[in-house]
Structure formats: C-alpha cells, structure tokens
Amino acid sequence: MIELQGVEKRYGNAPAVEDLTLTFPEGALCALLGPSGCGKTTTLRMINRLVEPSGGRVLLAGEDTRALRPEVLRRRIGYVIQHVGLFPHLTVAQNVATVPDLLGWDRQRTAARVDELLDLVGLDPGTYRDQRPAQLSGGQAQRVGVARALAADPPVLLMDEPFGALDPLAREWLQLAFRDIQRRLGTTVVMVTHDIDEALRLGDLVALMRGGRLVQFGSPDDLVLRPADPFVRQFLGEDAPLRQLAGQPLSAFVSPGDPAGLPVVDASLDAREALGVLLREGADALAVQDGGAPLGVVRWHDLRGSGRRP
Amino acid sequence: MLAGAVLPWVLLRPNRLAPGDSVGLPPALLAGAVLLALLPGFSAWRTPRLTWLAAALTLWAGVWLLGNQTGAALAGQLPFARASAASGAWLYLLGAGVTSYGAARLAPRAGLAWLGLAGAAALLLSGHLNSWSVLVEGRAEGERWGAALAQHLRLVGGALGLALLIGAPLAVWISGRDRAAATVLGLASGIQTLPSLALLGLLIAPLSALANAVPALREVGVGGIGVAPALTAMTLYALLPVLRNGVASLRGVSASAVDAARGMGMTPAQLFWRVQLPLALPVWLSGVRQAAVLLTGVAAVAALIGAGGLGTYILGGLQSAASDLILLGAVPAALLALALDGGLRRAEGWLARRLGGPA
Known part of the structure; x- marks a missing residue:
C-alpha cells in the first residue's frame, strides 16, 4: 500500500533518514519504533509530504506521491498527532468535518458522517457534537482527533505518538478501541511510537529504526524471538517476551487438552498474568475456564510468541 | 473628598x-x-x-x-x-x-x-x-466644537485604518520570517521612540518637498503642514502596536493546530483564514486597542501643524491662558480615549469567548 524506495532526508549535510526501503502492506497496522532522533517522525511526515524527501520515492497504492499536489495528497491520508491539534475555535462536529469540508461534501452527507464517526469512537453525537475542544478530557479530545482523521474515509492513516499524552488508563482503553476500529475499517496505519509495549501490542508489523536507518522490520514475534542484531534485543529489553504477553487475552493461547489436575484460571486474565500463575504454581499447564465453563488448556510453550491473534 | x-x-x-x-x-x-x-x-x-x-x-x-x-x-x-x-x-x-x-x-x-x-x-x-x-x-463654540470632535475622530479613524491596511498584511508576512520581523519591528519601535512633536516636525521638510515636486499631490492636500503629515505621523505611530501584536498573536497560534491543519490538507490560504487568523484575532485586537488609545493622544498634538481636532482647543487655551478652553479639548479627548479602550476591550472579550478562549 505504501512503499518507500530508497527514501532519504538531509538537513544541510546532516542525514535524518538514510536509504530507507520498506513496504507497509494494505490493511496492516505498522509501528515505527525507535529512540528519539532516530528519524521515525521524519519518515512518517515524508509519506504525506509535510517533509519533502531529499531523495528516493514514496508510492501510495503504486502512485508516486509527487504526482499530486501536497494538499490533495494529504486529504486522502488521515493524520493524527500527539497533541491532537483540535481547532479550539470550532465545535467538535466542525473539527471532525474539516476534511469533508475541504473536499466540498454537501452539508447533509457531512453531518451524517460526523455522527457516524463520533459513534465509532465511542462519543455520543448528541452530547458531544456541539461541545468545544476545551470542554473535553485528554482521552475524549484524542478520540475526536481520530474521528477527524477518519472523516473522509482515507485508506491510509498516519499517527504520530497518538496515545503518548494520555494517562495510562485512557491510553490502554483507546489503544484497544482503536485497534478494533482499524480492523473493522481495514485502514492501513503507520504509527510512530517510542513506547515498546504499544508497538508490540498493537503492531502487525514493527519497523525499528536507529540513527536514520532501518534496523529490523517484521512482526512483533520476529523482533522479540529473532532479533536481527544486538541493538534490537537491547532496545526491546530482555523482558520483551513478557511485554509482548501483557494485554494479550489468554483465550488466544488456549488449545484443547485434558484439564484434570491443573490449576484453574479464568479466561479474563491476560497472557502475562497466566504466566505469573504458572510460575507461582510451579505447573507446566493451566486449565482455562470462561465463567466456570472449561475452555481448554494453556501450556508453557504455548505462551512463547504472541499466540494466535484474534 | x-x-x-x-x-x-x-x-x-x-x-x-x-x-x-x-x-x-x-x-x-x-x-x-x-x-x-x-x-x-x-x-x-x-x-x-x-x-x-x-x-x-x-x-x-x-x-x-x-x-x-x-x-x-x-x-x-x-x-x-x-x-x-x-x-x-x-x-x-x-x-x-x-x-x-x-x-x-x-x-x-x-x-x-x-x-x-x-x-x-x-x-x-x-x-x-x-x-x-x-x-x-x-x-459659544457650538458647531465648531462639534466639527473639531469630528475631525479628531476622522484623524484617529483614518490613521488607524491606514495602519491596519499597511500593518496587517505586513504582520502576516513577517510573522513567518524571523529576520524580516526583527528588522520591521525594530524600525517600528524606533519610530515609536521619537517624540510625536519631533516626528511631526521631521515630516514637514520631506512632505513639502514632495508636494512641490508633484503638484498633483498638492492638489489632494499633501503638504508640509495640515492633515497629510499628521496622518502620516499617526499612521507610523500606530504601526508598532498593530505589527507587534499581529506577529505575537500569529506566532502564538497553537503549533499542533497548525500541524494538524496542514496534515489534513489545508492550503496555506485555508490555513490562514480558517485557523491562524481566527485564533490570533483576540490578541491582535488588543494591539488595535492600544493603537486607538495612543492615536487619540497623538491627534491632540497634531493640531500644532494645523490638522485640527480637539487639540485646537487645548493649544488655543494654552496660548490665551484660558483654562476653560483647555478643558473643552482635554476632557472630551480623555473621555474618547477611555471609551475607545472600554469598547474595544469588550470586543476582545466577546471575540475570545466566541472563538473558544485562548488555546
């Protein structure tokens, strides 16, 4: 869907991004991960030409992005940033309607779309439509930010640390809600983050960058279990397998088996908590129940990797 | 009491x-x-x-x-x-x-x-x-006093209008250019430093030279004394508050709102009219208010070079030591300044509320 071919960016003589070649496949959620200053935000902004590449090509659905005027290109690409950037002088509805307005949609279609999107991000249109951004909490504001980015139904969504400024509770809720929305819409997402947990938990694919270069691009399992070089292992941390398990529903790891004599846990636990139980009980497997009904068994080696993703 | x-x-x-x-x-x-x-x-x-x-x-x-x-x-x-x-x-x-x-x-x-x-x-x-x-x-003065008040208002309004006409686009242009902003603001505050009387005096020579060189200009009233130099000087004075607040307010617009606007595909013109200007306006207006109050005072001095206005009474009163005449010019000028200040302050508050408050 999005192809970077030998893309580079120089400021004067200093390279910010060098010889970057990668393909973000259609419908995937790809995380751009790396320490600060590694060029991940520059890479993201080169896709919608907020930063013009100094060399190489960026293809969107096979088309060179330089063939379009930047404004036209950007209206086809959703954009979400850490500080949300809602327009404080406009209502929530007017904010969400920004791109439809720029595209010249008629009033009825825009209004219907605004309500649809507010519903999608879990904000009641009747309550929030006419509020001002100043009346919203941080989490609500970012939900409006996501709704605004999705308003014109863009096939591609770029996100720059979208959940970075939220408190942990709101962040986790919004991460999962967003993951759900993304799956439903099939949007191709490129998300910049420096949060390893976020990248491992949300990303179908993770691109790890360092000093303007790509170090490894692969699934979270690839990076955690088969790190390309010592930097990847060091950056993710030795506890990366644990981080990967956190937040994964245990049901994804369950396989059929004989639960007799095994410690029993409820399916509401996440995979990391189940691992904790295994360690505490000194057991090799757990019987998993869903509200009392037996679901199956989770074994030690099942917990390696990120399971069968739902 | x-x-x-x-x-x-x-x-x-x-x-x-x-x-x-x-x-x-x-x-x-x-x-x-x-x-x-x-x-x-x-x-x-x-x-x-x-x-x-x-x-x-x-x-x-x-x-x-x-x-x-x-x-x-x-x-x-x-x-x-x-x-x-x-x-x-x-x-x-x-x-x-x-x-x-x-x-x-x-x-x-x-x-x-x-x-x-x-x-x-x-x-x-x-x-x-x-x-x-x-x-x-x-x-006793009757109609003449009314005419002087009207002339005073015309001077203030004219200079303010000219300062906005020149200053607003200039502020927009320099707000994105550091070096140009430093130069222009430096120049404007340099002018502001000159005493108003000195500035009026300094303009007499070049403007009368201009009027002599281009008779057509003299026809429309340009000359070393009168309304033309007064308006010129007042406009120059009003430029600084208009420019300074314009630049400050445009630069104060939330960077993330601007980034989001560009990222969603607004052209530079759409960005300016839909995002930057509405968000800058309340702060910018306070510069216009400062300029209006300042001009009400400077307009009183403009009477010295024959531009008319309420200053005529203050000057006449000073020359003939008639304190009543001085008050006839000074009190309305002071009230005018207060009214302009209060009125524009309200407009600022209203705008700020309408535009969702400071971001």
Whole structure:
C-alpha cells in the first residue's frame, strides 16, 4: 500500500533518514519504533509530504506521491498527532468535518458522517457534537482527533505518538478501541511510537529504526524471538517476551487438552498474568475456564510468541 | 473628598481671562457634602453590598453641587463673567470617581456602580451644568466644537485604518520570517521612540518637498503642514502596536493546530483564514486597542501643524491662558480615549469567548 524506495532526508549535510526501503502492506497496522532522533517522525511526515524527501520515492497504492499536489495528497491520508491539534475555535462536529469540508461534501452527507464517526469512537453525537475542544478530557479530545482523521474515509492513516499524552488508563482503553476500529475499517496505519509495549501490542508489523536507518522490520514475534542484531534485543529489553504477553487475552493461547489436575484460571486474565500463575504454581499447564465453563488448556510453550491473534 | 468639601468650590471671574475670587460652599450644603463624603466609608463598613449606591450618590451630588454653585455665583453678574470649578470641586469629584471605581468591585453587579455617572450625564443633558464655565465656552463654540470632535475622530479613524491596511498584511508576512520581523519591528519601535512633536516636525521638510515636486499631490492636500503629515505621523505611530501584536498573536497560534491543519490538507490560504487568523484575532485586537488609545493622544498634538481636532482647543487655551478652553479639548479627548479602550476591550472579550478562549 505504501512503499518507500530508497527514501532519504538531509538537513544541510546532516542525514535524518538514510536509504530507507520498506513496504507497509494494505490493511496492516505498522509501528515505527525507535529512540528519539532516530528519524521515525521524519519518515512518517515524508509519506504525506509535510517533509519533502531529499531523495528516493514514496508510492501510495503504486502512485508516486509527487504526482499530486501536497494538499490533495494529504486529504486522502488521515493524520493524527500527539497533541491532537483540535481547532479550539470550532465545535467538535466542525473539527471532525474539516476534511469533508475541504473536499466540498454537501452539508447533509457531512453531518451524517460526523455522527457516524463520533459513534465509532465511542462519543455520543448528541452530547458531544456541539461541545468545544476545551470542554473535553485528554482521552475524549484524542478520540475526536481520530474521528477527524477518519472523516473522509482515507485508506491510509498516519499517527504520530497518538496515545503518548494520555494517562495510562485512557491510553490502554483507546489503544484497544482503536485497534478494533482499524480492523473493522481495514485502514492501513503507520504509527510512530517510542513506547515498546504499544508497538508490540498493537503492531502487525514493527519497523525499528536507529540513527536514520532501518534496523529490523517484521512482526512483533520476529523482533522479540529473532532479533536481527544486538541493538534490537537491547532496545526491546530482555523482558520483551513478557511485554509482548501483557494485554494479550489468554483465550488466544488456549488449545484443547485434558484439564484434570491443573490449576484453574479464568479466561479474563491476560497472557502475562497466566504466566505469573504458572510460575507461582510451579505447573507446566493451566486449565482455562470462561465463567466456570472449561475452555481448554494453556501450556508453557504455548505462551512463547504472541499466540494466535484474534 | 472631605478636603474638597471645605476648599473653595467655585472660581468666579469677571471674564474669561481675568483673575477671579474663590467661593466656598454655603454652610448647609457644606454639611451635606461632608455627610455624603462620609457615607461610602460608613456603608463599606456596615453594608458593603450597598456601597455602590453611596458612591453613586456622592458622584451625583458633586456634579449637582457644581451646577448649583456655578449658577448661584453667576446670578447678577455680567454675561462675560465665568464661574469655573475650583480646587474643592475637582478634588471632591475626583474622590467620588475613585470611590465609585472601588465600589464597582464590591457591587453585586459591576454596572450598578456607574449609575452615578449616568446621573451626572443626565444632569449635564438637562442643562443643570449650563452655568459651568467649560460649558459656557462650549455653547459659544457650538458647531465648531462639534466639527473639531469630528475631525479628531476622522484623524484617529483614518490613521488607524491606514495602519491596519499597511500593518496587517505586513504582520502576516513577517510573522513567518524571523529576520524580516526583527528588522520591521525594530524600525517600528524606533519610530515609536521619537517624540510625536519631533516626528511631526521631521515630516514637514520631506512632505513639502514632495508636494512641490508633484503638484498633483498638492492638489489632494499633501503638504508640509495640515492633515497629510499628521496622518502620516499617526499612521507610523500606530504601526508598532498593530505589527507587534499581529506577529505575537500569529506566532502564538497553537503549533499542533497548525500541524494538524496542514496534515489534513489545508492550503496555506485555508490555513490562514480558517485557523491562524481566527485564533490570533483576540490578541491582535488588543494591539488595535492600544493603537486607538495612543492615536487619540497623538491627534491632540497634531493640531500644532494645523490638522485640527480637539487639540485646537487645548493649544488655543494654552496660548490665551484660558483654562476653560483647555478643558473643552482635554476632557472630551480623555473621555474618547477611555471609551475607545472600554469598547474595544469588550470586543476582545466577546471575540475570545466566541472563538473558544485562548488555546
């Protein structure tokens, strides 16, 4: 869907991004991960030409992005940033309607779309439509930010640390809600983050960058279990397998088996908590129940990797 | 205010220029004035919520006394005689004004405290103050005074309009360019440093040269003295507040809102009209307000080079040592500045609320 071919960016003589070649496949959620200053935000902004590449090509659905005027290109690409950037002088509805307005949609279609999107991000249109951004909490504001980015139904969504400024509770809720929305819409997402947990938990694919270069691009399992070089292992941390398990529903790891004599846990636990139980009980497997009904068994080696993703 | 009640209230002079005699308040009125002067203090102590009423009463009474006493003093005098307010009346009114200002903070509704002012205005309109020397002069001047006020407003409005016409686009242009902004703002504050009189003087030579070189310009009134140099100087003065606040307000627009707007595909023009300008406007308007107040003052000086306006009375009064004429120019000029300030301040508040408050 999005192809970077030998893309580079120089400021004067200093390279910010060098010889970057990668393909973000259609419908995937790809995380751009790396320490600060590694060029991940520059890479993201080169896709919608907020930063013009100094060399190489960026293809969107096979088309060179330089063939379009930047404004036209950007209206086809959703954009979400850490500080949300809602327009404080406009209502929530007017904010969400920004791109439809720029595209010249008629009033009825825009209004219907605004309500649809507010519903999608879990904000009641009747309550929030006419509020001002100043009346919203941080989490609500970012939900409006996501709704605004999705308003014109863009096939591609770029996100720059979208959940970075939220408190942990709101962040986790919004991460999962967003993951759900993304799956439903099939949007191709490129998300910049420096949060390893976020990248491992949300990303179908993770691109790890360092000093303007790509170090490894692969699934979270690839990076955690088969790190390309010592930097990847060091950056993710030795506890990366644990981080990967956190937040994964245990049901994804369950396989059929004989639960007799095994410690029993409820399916509401996440995979990391189940691992904790295994360690505490000194057991090799757990019987998993869903509200009392037996679901199956989770074994030690099942917990390696990120399971069968739902 | 107490001192004001005791000091001479009215200065009675046989004509506009002659020295005169001071007249104090008669005992009964003196007692009343003293009581009224004490009332706001007593009220603030016992019934703070009613202080505004007491303050309004003192202000109203002060104005009434002035009209009453000037009228009494002129009784039986020749038409040339003038009864002006003396130190006591000024002090008393000043005290009442300060008290009203303070009472406005205690009042349940801020507007209540200014009822005294409304009462005073009503007295003025009803003709109660017609014996006061300033108004005697004003009536004598009549239409000419109105014309001077109109000219004053034209000067202020014209210069402000020109400054906005030049300054607004310039501010937008330099707000994104650091070096240009430093140069232009430096130049504008350099001009601001020059005394207004000096600037007017400096413009005489180049403008008369220009008028001599291009006769067509002389036809439309450009010359070394008169309205053209006054407008030029005033426009230059007003540029600094317009530019400085313009640049500051445009730069103050939330960077993330601008980033989001660009990222969603706004063209530079859409970005400016839909995001930057609406968000900058309340702060920018406060620069316009400063410029308007500043210009009201500078316009008074412009009378020196024959541009007219209320300054004409101040100058004429100074030259002939007729304090009533000075007041006839100075008081309206001061009130005009206050009104412009208050009005534009309200507009700022309204805009800021409408535009969702400072981001």
